[in-house]
Amino acid sequence: MLYLTREDMQRVMSMEEAIGALESAFRLYSSGQAVVPLRTMVDVPKHNGQAIFMPALAGDALGIKIVSTYPDNPKAGKPVTPACMVMLDEKTGEVSCLMDGTYLTQLRTAAGAGAAMRALAAKGAVVGALIGLGGQSACQFEALCVAVPTLREIRVFDIDPQRRAAFAAERDGVNGLRVLPVASGDEAVEGADVVTTVTTSRKPVFSFASVKKGCHINAIGSYTPEMQELPPELVAGCDLIVLDTADGVLHESGDLLKPLAQGLLEGKKIDTELGHVLLGEAVGRTSPEQITLYKSTGSGVMDAVCASAIMQRARQAGVGVRIG
Numbered sequence: 188m189l190y191l192t193r194e195d196m197q198r199v200m201s202m203e204e205a206i207g208a209l210e211s212a213f214r215l216y217s218s219g220q221a222v223v224p225l226r227t228m229v230d231v232p233k234h235n236g237q238a239i240f241m242p243a244l245a246g247d248a249l250g251i252k253i254v255s256t257y258p259d260n261p262k263a264g265k266p267v268t269p270a271c272m273v274m275l276d277e278k279t280g281e282v283s284c285l286m287d288g289t290y291l292t293q294l295r296t297a298a299g300a301g302a303a304m305r306a307l308a309a310k311g312a313v314v315g316a317l318i319g320l321g322g323q324s325a326c327q328f329e330a331l332c333v334a335v336p337t338l339r340e341i342r343v344f345d346i347d348p349q350r351r352a353a354f355a356a357e358r359d360g361v362n363g364l365r366v367l368p369v370a371s372g373d374e375a376v377e378g379a380d381v382v383t384t385v386t387t388s389r390k391p392v393f394s395f396a397s398v399k400k401g402c403h404i405n406a407i408g409s410y411t412p413e414m415q416e417l418p419p420e421l422v423a424g425c426d427l428i429v430l431d432t433a434d435g436v437l438h439e440s441g442d443l444l445k446p447l448a449q450g451l452l453e454g455k456k457i458d459t460e461l462g463h464v465l466l467g468e469a470v471g472r473t474s475p476e477q478i479t480l481y482k483s484t485g486s487g488v489m490d491a492v493c494a495s496a497i498m499q500r501a502r503q504a505g506v507g508v509r510i511g
Contacts, residue, residue: 189498191286191507196294199500202326202333205298205493206305210465212245212295212492213302216432217462221245221488223432235259243487248495250274252288252487272494284498285510288490289322295493296485297326299431299461300383300405301334303481306464307429307472308403312380313339318372318393318416319386319408320345320354327383327407328358335381340365342375373397384408384416389441395420403472403479409442410484417480419446423455426477429469433458435484442482 200208215221222244229238236257243250254270261267270288275281315331315338317324324343331341341358343366345351351368359366369375372393376382379399384392385407395418398404404425408416422428423446430436436443437458446452461481463469472479501507 188282188510189284189501189507190510191284191497191501193287193290195501195507196286196290196497199504199506200294200493200497202294202298202301202329204496204500205294206301206330206334208493208496209295209298209302209489212488213299213431213460213462214465215245215462215492216486216488217460217466217468223487226487241487241490243491244277245488245492247277248274248491249277250487250491250494252291252490254288254292272490274491274494274498284494284501286494286497291490291494291497292485293323293326295489296323296407296483297330298493299483299489300327300407300481301330302465303405303429303461303483304330304334304381304403306461307427307479307481308335308381309401309472309475309477311337312403313337314379314381315341316375316379316382317341317343318345318375318382318384320347320350321385321387323385323407324354327385331381331383332362332364338364338381340367342367342369342379344369344372344375376402381405386416387414388416389413390415391418392416394418395424398478400476400478404481406442406480406482409440409482411439412441412444415441415445417442419449419451421478422446422480423451424478425480426474427459427472427479428455428457429459429461429464429471429479429481430457431461431481431483431489432486433460435486436482439484440482
């Protein structure tokens with residue numbers, strides 16, 4: 188059995204390679220070549236915690252991600268959401284690899300947004316925006332840069348002024364890219380060609396009026412019915428909605444569920460998956476003026492396929508620690 192740390196994973200898997208892995212994951216899922224049971228959640232009330240189990244089989248990739256949410260962990264100097272990815276040998280069922288599930292989640296989620304930008308963003312995008320600078324932000328920023336290499340400016344916003352200032356200062360000027368901290372979501376989005384939101388907000392983080400024609404939006408943060416990053420008018424008014432998985436988004440995301448409940452999406456196609464676009468089964472962007480939306484809640488298929496690719500590269504490179 189192979190054990191991989193975050194550093195091991197970073198050594199063997201680039202964002203470019205991760206985007207390719209996620210494109211494969213989306214194709215497998217939307218073509219019916221994946222088995223992804225609904226995630227199972229186990230409450231642990233004695234310790235104010237919850238354990239979440241996300242199994243998936245996609246092609247030859249078989250695994251389960253275990254994610255825990257323990258809000259009191261910081262009191263003991265531990266992370267709120269520890270996670271581990273367990274990969275199994277598809278032929279024997281034996282555990283073949285353990286890896287850092289927290290970094291895997293950050294990488295595969297950002298790579299999914301990268302795949303969406305490659306498929307849906309208008310060509311020649313120059314201005315990007317990133318809203319929410321928590322644990323996902325570093326990978327999401329990298330995905331913006333790798334998937335849209337024409338970007339010359341990225342505006343970043345977080346409700347913590349010190350965090351947005353530090354995030355921008357660390358990256359401003361690298362490879363000639365201008366990174367600007369801004370004071371609001373609207374300031375970040377206004378005039379932007381591509382936008383990524385990755386927050387835990389329960390109310391929209393920018394207004395529809397700030398969105399320019401031709402913009403592509405990656406909405407990552409709303410993964411429960413209560414959460415909502417997007418203004419309902421945007422979801423109703425955009426030209427194309429594409430989901431990572433229809434089953435996940437249409438059951439879990441307030442970004443879609445709330446405007447649905449308000450009757451704002453009558454007659455609008457809301458079940459197109461990115462895999463359908465990548466397979467040529469659905470039409471993507473058809474005009475540089477269209478506003479396109481990629482909505483993600485995450486899926487075990489993304490974890491399994493990305494983790495499988497990391498494991499294979501690690502084995503080839505002799506990276507990681509062998510156990511047993």
